[in-house]
Amino acid sequence: MTEPDPQPTSETLLRPVRLGNAFEDTVARLLETIRLGVFEPGQSLPPERELAVRLGVSRDTVREAIKSLAEAGYLVSRRGRYGGTFLADELPKPSGDGVRFSRNDIDDTLRLREILECGAARIAAGRTMTAAEREALWAKHLDVRNAAPEDYRRLDSRLHLAIAEAAGVPSLVPLVAENRMRLNEMLDHIPMVPRNIAHSDEQHEAIVMRILAGDGDGAADAMAAHVWGSASLLHGFLD
Incomplete structure:
Protein backbone atom coordinates (compact mmCIF):
# COMPACT_ATOMS: atom_id res chain seq x y z
CA MET A 1 0.00 0.00 0.00
CA ALA A 88 14.86 4.32 7.18
CA ASP A 89 13.50 4.72 10.71
CA GLU A 90 16.78 6.36 11.69
CA LEU A 91 18.46 8.50 9.05
CA PRO A 92 22.24 8.82 8.74
CA LYS A 93 23.80 11.78 10.50
CA PRO A 94 25.67 14.21 8.21
CA SER A 95 29.40 14.11 8.85
CA GLY A 96 30.72 17.25 7.16
CA ASP A 97 34.29 16.26 7.97
CA GLY A 98 36.84 18.61 6.49
CA VAL A 99 34.27 21.13 5.20
CA ARG A 100 35.10 24.79 5.81
CA PHE A 101 32.95 27.86 5.25
CA SER A 102 34.18 31.40 4.73
CA ARG A 103 32.40 34.56 5.86
CA ASN A 104 31.43 35.10 2.22
CA ASP A 105 29.92 31.60 2.02
CA ILE A 106 27.83 32.26 5.10
CA ASP A 107 26.73 35.74 4.05
CA ASP A 108 25.83 34.60 0.54
CA THR A 109 23.61 31.80 1.88
CA LEU A 110 21.95 34.00 4.48
CA ARG A 111 21.36 36.99 2.22
CA LEU A 112 19.73 34.77 -0.35
CA ARG A 113 17.68 33.23 2.45
CA GLU A 114 16.53 36.68 3.55
CA ILE A 115 15.43 37.57 0.01
CA LEU A 116 13.57 34.29 -0.50
CA GLU A 117 12.03 33.69 2.91
CA CYS A 118 11.13 37.24 3.93
CA GLY A 119 9.41 37.62 0.59
CA ALA A 120 7.65 34.28 1.08
CA ALA A 121 6.39 35.29 4.52
CA ARG A 122 5.14 38.65 3.25
CA ILE A 123 3.30 37.13 0.27
CA ALA A 124 1.87 34.25 2.33
CA ALA A 125 0.39 36.77 4.75
CA GLY A 126 -1.34 38.51 1.86
CA ARG A 127 -3.09 35.38 0.63
CA THR A 128 -6.43 34.00 1.73
CA MET A 129 -5.76 30.59 3.24
CA THR A 130 -8.36 27.90 3.85
CA ALA A 131 -9.05 26.73 7.38
CA ALA A 132 -7.23 23.47 6.58
CA GLU A 133 -4.17 25.35 5.29
CA ARG A 134 -4.10 27.56 8.38
CA GLU A 135 -4.35 24.56 10.69
CA ALA A 136 -1.62 22.70 8.78
CA LEU A 137 0.79 25.64 9.01
CA TRP A 138 0.19 26.03 12.74
CA ALA A 139 0.58 22.27 13.25
CA LYS A 140 3.99 22.34 11.55
CA HIS A 141 5.07 25.12 13.92
CA LEU A 142 3.94 23.00 16.89
CA ASP A 143 5.83 19.99 15.50
CA VAL A 144 9.04 22.03 15.58
CA ARG A 145 8.35 23.38 19.07
CA ASN A 146 7.80 19.83 20.39
CA ALA A 147 10.58 18.19 18.38
CA ALA A 148 13.23 15.98 19.92
CA PRO A 149 16.76 17.27 19.25
CA GLU A 150 17.46 14.62 16.62
CA ASP A 151 14.31 15.64 14.68
CA TYR A 152 14.60 19.40 15.10
CA ARG A 153 16.49 20.30 11.93
CA ARG A 154 14.21 18.20 9.71
CA LEU A 155 10.99 19.61 11.18
CA ASP A 156 12.39 23.14 11.19
CA SER A 157 13.16 22.78 7.47
CA ARG A 158 9.67 21.42 6.84
CA LEU A 159 8.09 24.48 8.49
CA HIS A 160 10.12 26.88 6.36
CA LEU A 161 9.18 24.98 3.21
CA ALA A 162 5.52 25.17 4.27
CA ILE A 163 5.80 28.95 4.59
CA ALA A 164 7.31 29.12 1.11
CA GLU A 165 4.52 26.95 -0.21
CA ALA A 166 1.92 29.16 1.49
CA ALA A 167 3.12 32.04 -0.70
CA GLY A 168 1.44 30.30 -3.64
CA VAL A 169 4.41 30.60 -6.00
CA PRO A 170 5.37 27.02 -6.97
CA SER A 171 8.77 27.95 -8.42
CA LEU A 172 9.75 29.52 -5.09
CA VAL A 173 9.68 26.24 -3.16
CA PRO A 174 12.63 24.56 -4.96
CA LEU A 175 14.71 27.73 -4.50
CA VAL A 176 14.01 27.78 -0.76
CA ALA A 177 14.74 24.04 -0.58
CA GLU A 178 18.10 24.40 -2.31
CA ASN A 179 19.06 27.31 -0.06
CA ARG A 180 17.91 25.36 2.99
CA MET A 181 20.08 22.39 2.08
CA ARG A 182 23.10 24.71 2.01
CA LEU A 183 22.05 26.34 5.29
CA ASN A 184 21.59 22.97 7.00
CA GLU A 185 25.05 21.92 5.84
CA MET A 186 26.40 24.88 7.82
CA LEU A 187 24.11 24.37 10.82
CA ASP A 188 25.26 20.75 11.06
CA HIS A 189 28.73 22.11 11.93
CA ILE A 190 27.64 24.03 15.02
CA PRO A 191 26.16 22.78 18.31
CA MET A 192 22.44 22.98 19.01
CA VAL A 193 22.27 25.63 21.74
CA PRO A 194 19.14 25.18 23.91
CA ARG A 195 18.59 28.90 24.44
CA ASN A 196 18.85 29.49 20.70
CA ILE A 197 16.35 26.69 20.01
CA ALA A 198 13.89 28.26 22.46
CA HIS A 199 14.40 31.65 20.83
CA SER A 200 13.90 30.15 17.36
CA ASP A 201 10.65 28.59 18.52
CA GLU A 202 9.44 32.00 19.72
CA GLN A 203 10.41 33.54 16.39
CA HIS A 204 8.66 30.76 14.46
CA GLU A 205 5.49 31.47 16.42
CA ALA A 206 5.75 35.20 15.69
CA ILE A 207 6.24 34.52 11.96
CA VAL A 208 3.32 32.10 11.70
CA MET A 209 0.99 34.25 13.78
CA ARG A 210 1.68 37.28 11.59
CA ILE A 211 1.10 35.24 8.44
CA LEU A 212 -2.20 33.97 9.80
CA ALA A 213 -3.15 37.52 10.85
CA GLY A 214 -2.50 38.81 7.34
CA ASP A 215 0.29 41.12 8.52
CA GLY A 216 2.72 41.07 5.60
CA ASP A 217 5.19 43.63 6.94
CA GLY A 218 5.18 42.03 10.39
CA ALA A 219 5.71 38.55 8.93
CA ALA A 220 8.65 39.76 6.82
CA ASP A 221 10.20 41.61 9.78
CA ALA A 222 9.82 38.57 12.04
CA MET A 223 11.43 36.36 9.39
CA ALA A 224 14.32 38.80 8.96
CA ALA A 225 15.00 38.75 12.71
CA HIS A 226 14.97 34.96 12.60
CA VAL A 227 17.35 34.77 9.63
CA TRP A 228 19.90 37.08 11.17
CA GLY A 229 19.72 35.36 14.55
CA SER A 230 20.99 32.27 12.73
CA ALA A 231 23.63 34.43 11.06
CA SER A 232 25.09 35.51 14.38
CA LEU A 233 25.56 31.92 15.53
CA LEU A 234 27.00 30.76 12.23
CA HIS A 235 29.53 33.56 12.11
CA GLY A 236 30.38 33.03 15.76
CA PHE A 237 31.10 29.32 15.41
CA LEU A 238 32.39 29.07 11.84
CA ASP A 239 34.28 32.27 11.02
Missing part, protein backbone atom coordinates in the same frame (compact mmCIF):
# COMPACT_ATOMS: atom_id res chain seq x y z
CA THR A 2 1.37 3.42 -0.94
CA GLU A 3 0.79 6.25 1.50
CA PRO A 4 -0.30 9.61 0.07
CA ASP A 5 2.21 12.40 -0.14
CA PRO A 6 2.51 14.11 3.25
CA GLN A 7 2.11 17.54 1.66
CA PRO A 8 2.03 19.08 -1.81
CA THR A 9 5.66 20.24 -1.39
CA SER A 10 6.81 16.84 -2.67
CA GLU A 11 5.13 17.53 -6.00
CA THR A 12 7.18 20.71 -6.34
CA LEU A 13 10.52 19.24 -5.24
CA LEU A 14 10.17 16.00 -7.22
CA ARG A 15 10.34 17.88 -10.51
CA PRO A 16 11.99 16.89 -13.83
CA VAL A 17 15.76 16.56 -13.68
CA ARG A 18 18.43 17.59 -16.19
CA LEU A 19 18.77 14.68 -18.57
CA GLY A 20 22.53 15.11 -18.89
CA ASN A 21 22.85 14.28 -15.18
CA ALA A 22 19.75 12.14 -14.75
CA PHE A 23 21.13 9.72 -12.15
CA GLU A 24 22.91 12.34 -10.03
CA ASP A 25 19.96 14.72 -10.14
CA THR A 26 17.53 11.95 -9.23
CA VAL A 27 19.62 11.08 -6.18
CA ALA A 28 19.79 14.78 -5.25
CA ARG A 29 16.02 15.30 -5.62
CA LEU A 30 15.21 12.28 -3.46
CA LEU A 31 17.79 13.24 -0.86
CA GLU A 32 16.38 16.76 -0.73
CA THR A 33 12.89 15.51 0.11
CA ILE A 34 14.34 13.24 2.80
CA ARG A 35 16.67 15.70 4.52
CA LEU A 36 14.20 18.59 4.43
CA GLY A 37 11.48 16.55 6.11
CA VAL A 38 9.04 16.29 3.19
CA PHE A 39 8.86 12.55 3.86
CA GLU A 40 8.99 11.19 7.41
CA PRO A 41 11.29 8.42 8.69
CA GLY A 42 9.54 5.11 8.14
CA GLN A 43 7.21 6.52 5.48
CA SER A 44 6.90 5.03 2.01
CA LEU A 45 8.03 6.86 -1.11
CA PRO A 46 5.73 7.04 -4.13
CA PRO A 47 6.13 3.97 -6.39
CA GLU A 48 8.98 3.85 -8.89
CA ARG A 49 6.73 4.40 -11.89
CA GLU A 50 5.27 7.57 -10.34
CA LEU A 51 8.71 8.90 -9.40
CA ALA A 52 9.93 8.24 -12.93
CA VAL A 53 7.04 10.28 -14.38
CA ARG A 54 7.52 13.14 -11.92
CA LEU A 55 11.28 13.30 -12.44
CA GLY A 56 11.15 12.71 -16.20
CA VAL A 57 13.59 9.79 -16.09
CA SER A 58 13.45 6.06 -16.70
CA ARG A 59 12.39 3.59 -14.03
CA ASP A 60 15.90 2.11 -14.26
CA THR A 61 17.35 5.48 -13.24
CA VAL A 62 14.92 5.72 -10.32
CA ARG A 63 15.75 2.15 -9.30
CA GLU A 64 19.50 2.84 -9.34
CA ALA A 65 19.04 6.05 -7.34
CA ILE A 66 16.96 4.22 -4.74
CA LYS A 67 19.56 1.45 -4.57
CA SER A 68 22.32 4.02 -3.95
CA LEU A 69 20.36 5.77 -1.20
CA ALA A 70 19.54 2.40 0.38
CA GLU A 71 23.24 1.53 0.42
CA ALA A 72 23.90 4.90 2.09
CA GLY A 73 21.35 4.08 4.81
CA TYR A 74 18.55 6.49 3.84
CA LEU A 75 16.07 4.02 2.34
CA VAL A 76 14.96 0.42 2.85
CA SER A 77 13.08 -1.83 0.44
CA ARG A 78 10.43 -4.28 1.60
CA ARG A 79 8.80 -7.07 -0.39
CA GLY A 80 5.28 -8.42 -0.20
CA ARG A 81 1.77 -7.07 -0.41
CA TYR A 82 2.60 -3.97 1.63
CA GLY A 83 6.12 -3.66 0.32
CA GLY A 84 7.79 -0.75 -1.37
CA THR A 85 10.55 1.72 -0.67
CA PHE A 86 10.55 3.34 2.77
CA LEU A 87 12.66 5.91 4.54
Whole structure:
Protein backbone atom coordinates (compact mmCIF):
# COMPACT_ATOMS: atom_id res chain seq x y z
CA MET A 1 0.00 0.00 0.00
CA THR A 2 1.37 3.42 -0.94
CA GLU A 3 0.79 6.25 1.50
CA PRO A 4 -0.30 9.61 0.07
CA ASP A 5 2.21 12.40 -0.14
CA PRO A 6 2.51 14.11 3.25
CA GLN A 7 2.11 17.54 1.66
CA PRO A 8 2.03 19.08 -1.81
CA THR A 9 5.66 20.24 -1.39
CA SER A 10 6.81 16.84 -2.67
CA GLU A 11 5.13 17.53 -6.00
CA THR A 12 7.18 20.71 -6.34
CA LEU A 13 10.52 19.24 -5.24
CA LEU A 14 10.17 16.00 -7.22
CA ARG A 15 10.34 17.88 -10.51
CA PRO A 16 11.99 16.89 -13.83
CA VAL A 17 15.76 16.56 -13.68
CA ARG A 18 18.43 17.59 -16.19
CA LEU A 19 18.77 14.68 -18.57
CA GLY A 20 22.53 15.11 -18.89
CA ASN A 21 22.85 14.28 -15.18
CA ALA A 22 19.75 12.14 -14.75
CA PHE A 23 21.13 9.72 -12.15
CA GLU A 24 22.91 12.34 -10.03
CA ASP A 25 19.96 14.72 -10.14
CA THR A 26 17.53 11.95 -9.23
CA VAL A 27 19.62 11.08 -6.18
CA ALA A 28 19.79 14.78 -5.25
CA ARG A 29 16.02 15.30 -5.62
CA LEU A 30 15.21 12.28 -3.46
CA LEU A 31 17.79 13.24 -0.86
CA GLU A 32 16.38 16.76 -0.73
CA THR A 33 12.89 15.51 0.11
CA ILE A 34 14.34 13.24 2.80
CA ARG A 35 16.67 15.70 4.52
CA LEU A 36 14.20 18.59 4.43
CA GLY A 37 11.48 16.55 6.11
CA VAL A 38 9.04 16.29 3.19
CA PHE A 39 8.86 12.55 3.86
CA GLU A 40 8.99 11.19 7.41
CA PRO A 41 11.29 8.42 8.69
CA GLY A 42 9.54 5.11 8.14
CA GLN A 43 7.21 6.52 5.48
CA SER A 44 6.90 5.03 2.01
CA LEU A 45 8.03 6.86 -1.11
CA PRO A 46 5.73 7.04 -4.13
CA PRO A 47 6.13 3.97 -6.39
CA GLU A 48 8.98 3.85 -8.89
CA ARG A 49 6.73 4.40 -11.89
CA GLU A 50 5.27 7.57 -10.34
CA LEU A 51 8.71 8.90 -9.40
CA ALA A 52 9.93 8.24 -12.93
CA VAL A 53 7.04 10.28 -14.38
CA ARG A 54 7.52 13.14 -11.92
CA LEU A 55 11.28 13.30 -12.44
CA GLY A 56 11.15 12.71 -16.20
CA VAL A 57 13.59 9.79 -16.09
CA SER A 58 13.45 6.06 -16.70
CA ARG A 59 12.39 3.59 -14.03
CA ASP A 60 15.90 2.11 -14.26
CA THR A 61 17.35 5.48 -13.24
CA VAL A 62 14.92 5.72 -10.32
CA ARG A 63 15.75 2.15 -9.30
CA GLU A 64 19.50 2.84 -9.34
CA ALA A 65 19.04 6.05 -7.34
CA ILE A 66 16.96 4.22 -4.74
CA LYS A 67 19.56 1.45 -4.57
CA SER A 68 22.32 4.02 -3.95
CA LEU A 69 20.36 5.77 -1.20
CA ALA A 70 19.54 2.40 0.38
CA GLU A 71 23.24 1.53 0.42
CA ALA A 72 23.90 4.90 2.09
CA GLY A 73 21.35 4.08 4.81
CA TYR A 74 18.55 6.49 3.84
CA LEU A 75 16.07 4.02 2.34
CA VAL A 76 14.96 0.42 2.85
CA SER A 77 13.08 -1.83 0.44
CA ARG A 78 10.43 -4.28 1.60
CA ARG A 79 8.80 -7.07 -0.39
CA GLY A 80 5.28 -8.42 -0.20
CA ARG A 81 1.77 -7.07 -0.41
CA TYR A 82 2.60 -3.97 1.63
CA GLY A 83 6.12 -3.66 0.32
CA GLY A 84 7.79 -0.75 -1.37
CA THR A 85 10.55 1.72 -0.67
CA PHE A 86 10.55 3.34 2.77
CA LEU A 87 12.66 5.91 4.54
CA ALA A 88 14.86 4.32 7.18
CA ASP A 89 13.50 4.72 10.71
CA GLU A 90 16.78 6.36 11.69
CA LEU A 91 18.46 8.50 9.05
CA PRO A 92 22.24 8.82 8.74
CA LYS A 93 23.80 11.78 10.50
CA PRO A 94 25.67 14.21 8.21
CA SER A 95 29.40 14.11 8.85
CA GLY A 96 30.72 17.25 7.16
CA ASP A 97 34.29 16.26 7.97
CA GLY A 98 36.84 18.61 6.49
CA VAL A 99 34.27 21.13 5.20
CA ARG A 100 35.10 24.79 5.81
CA PHE A 101 32.95 27.86 5.25
CA SER A 102 34.18 31.40 4.73
CA ARG A 103 32.40 34.56 5.86
CA ASN A 104 31.43 35.10 2.22
CA ASP A 105 29.92 31.60 2.02
CA ILE A 106 27.83 32.26 5.10
CA ASP A 107 26.73 35.74 4.05
CA ASP A 108 25.83 34.60 0.54
CA THR A 109 23.61 31.80 1.88
CA LEU A 110 21.95 34.00 4.48
CA ARG A 111 21.36 36.99 2.22
CA LEU A 112 19.73 34.77 -0.35
CA ARG A 113 17.68 33.23 2.45
CA GLU A 114 16.53 36.68 3.55
CA ILE A 115 15.43 37.57 0.01
CA LEU A 116 13.57 34.29 -0.50
CA GLU A 117 12.03 33.69 2.91
CA CYS A 118 11.13 37.24 3.93
CA GLY A 119 9.41 37.62 0.59
CA ALA A 120 7.65 34.28 1.08
CA ALA A 121 6.39 35.29 4.52
CA ARG A 122 5.14 38.65 3.25
CA ILE A 123 3.30 37.13 0.27
CA ALA A 124 1.87 34.25 2.33
CA ALA A 125 0.39 36.77 4.75
CA GLY A 126 -1.34 38.51 1.86
CA ARG A 127 -3.09 35.38 0.63
CA THR A 128 -6.43 34.00 1.73
CA MET A 129 -5.76 30.59 3.24
CA THR A 130 -8.36 27.90 3.85
CA ALA A 131 -9.05 26.73 7.38
CA ALA A 132 -7.23 23.47 6.58
CA GLU A 133 -4.17 25.35 5.29
CA ARG A 134 -4.10 27.56 8.38
CA GLU A 135 -4.35 24.56 10.69
CA ALA A 136 -1.62 22.70 8.78
CA LEU A 137 0.79 25.64 9.01
CA TRP A 138 0.19 26.03 12.74
CA ALA A 139 0.58 22.27 13.25
CA LYS A 140 3.99 22.34 11.55
CA HIS A 141 5.07 25.12 13.92
CA LEU A 142 3.94 23.00 16.89
CA ASP A 143 5.83 19.99 15.50
CA VAL A 144 9.04 22.03 15.58
CA ARG A 145 8.35 23.38 19.07
CA ASN A 146 7.80 19.83 20.39
CA ALA A 147 10.58 18.19 18.38
CA ALA A 148 13.23 15.98 19.92
CA PRO A 149 16.76 17.27 19.25
CA GLU A 150 17.46 14.62 16.62
CA ASP A 151 14.31 15.64 14.68
CA TYR A 152 14.60 19.40 15.10
CA ARG A 153 16.49 20.30 11.93
CA ARG A 154 14.21 18.20 9.71
CA LEU A 155 10.99 19.61 11.18
CA ASP A 156 12.39 23.14 11.19
CA SER A 157 13.16 22.78 7.47
CA ARG A 158 9.67 21.42 6.84
CA LEU A 159 8.09 24.48 8.49
CA HIS A 160 10.12 26.88 6.36
CA LEU A 161 9.18 24.98 3.21
CA ALA A 162 5.52 25.17 4.27
CA ILE A 163 5.80 28.95 4.59
CA ALA A 164 7.31 29.12 1.11
CA GLU A 165 4.52 26.95 -0.21
CA ALA A 166 1.92 29.16 1.49
CA ALA A 167 3.12 32.04 -0.70
CA GLY A 168 1.44 30.30 -3.64
CA VAL A 169 4.41 30.60 -6.00
CA PRO A 170 5.37 27.02 -6.97
CA SER A 171 8.77 27.95 -8.42
CA LEU A 172 9.75 29.52 -5.09
CA VAL A 173 9.68 26.24 -3.16
CA PRO A 174 12.63 24.56 -4.96
CA LEU A 175 14.71 27.73 -4.50
CA VAL A 176 14.01 27.78 -0.76
CA ALA A 177 14.74 24.04 -0.58
CA GLU A 178 18.10 24.40 -2.31
CA ASN A 179 19.06 27.31 -0.06
CA ARG A 180 17.91 25.36 2.99
CA MET A 181 20.08 22.39 2.08
CA ARG A 182 23.10 24.71 2.01
CA LEU A 183 22.05 26.34 5.29
CA ASN A 184 21.59 22.97 7.00
CA GLU A 185 25.05 21.92 5.84
CA MET A 186 26.40 24.88 7.82
CA LEU A 187 24.11 24.37 10.82
CA ASP A 188 25.26 20.75 11.06
CA HIS A 189 28.73 22.11 11.93
CA ILE A 190 27.64 24.03 15.02
CA PRO A 191 26.16 22.78 18.31
CA MET A 192 22.44 22.98 19.01
CA VAL A 193 22.27 25.63 21.74
CA PRO A 194 19.14 25.18 23.91
CA ARG A 195 18.59 28.90 24.44
CA ASN A 196 18.85 29.49 20.70
CA ILE A 197 16.35 26.69 20.01
CA ALA A 198 13.89 28.26 22.46
CA HIS A 199 14.40 31.65 20.83
CA SER A 200 13.90 30.15 17.36
CA ASP A 201 10.65 28.59 18.52
CA GLU A 202 9.44 32.00 19.72
CA GLN A 203 10.41 33.54 16.39
CA HIS A 204 8.66 30.76 14.46
CA GLU A 205 5.49 31.47 16.42
CA ALA A 206 5.75 35.20 15.69
CA ILE A 207 6.24 34.52 11.96
CA VAL A 208 3.32 32.10 11.70
CA MET A 209 0.99 34.25 13.78
CA ARG A 210 1.68 37.28 11.59
CA ILE A 211 1.10 35.24 8.44
CA LEU A 212 -2.20 33.97 9.80
CA ALA A 213 -3.15 37.52 10.85
CA GLY A 214 -2.50 38.81 7.34
CA ASP A 215 0.29 41.12 8.52
CA GLY A 216 2.72 41.07 5.60
CA ASP A 217 5.19 43.63 6.94
CA GLY A 218 5.18 42.03 10.39
CA ALA A 219 5.71 38.55 8.93
CA ALA A 220 8.65 39.76 6.82
CA ASP A 221 10.20 41.61 9.78
CA ALA A 222 9.82 38.57 12.04
CA MET A 223 11.43 36.36 9.39
CA ALA A 224 14.32 38.80 8.96
CA ALA A 225 15.00 38.75 12.71
CA HIS A 226 14.97 34.96 12.60
CA VAL A 227 17.35 34.77 9.63
CA TRP A 228 19.90 37.08 11.17
CA GLY A 229 19.72 35.36 14.55
CA SER A 230 20.99 32.27 12.73
CA ALA A 231 23.63 34.43 11.06
CA SER A 232 25.09 35.51 14.38
CA LEU A 233 25.56 31.92 15.53
CA LEU A 234 27.00 30.76 12.23
CA HIS A 235 29.53 33.56 12.11
CA GLY A 236 30.38 33.03 15.76
CA PHE A 237 31.10 29.32 15.41
CA LEU A 238 32.39 29.07 11.84
CA ASP A 239 34.28 32.27 11.02
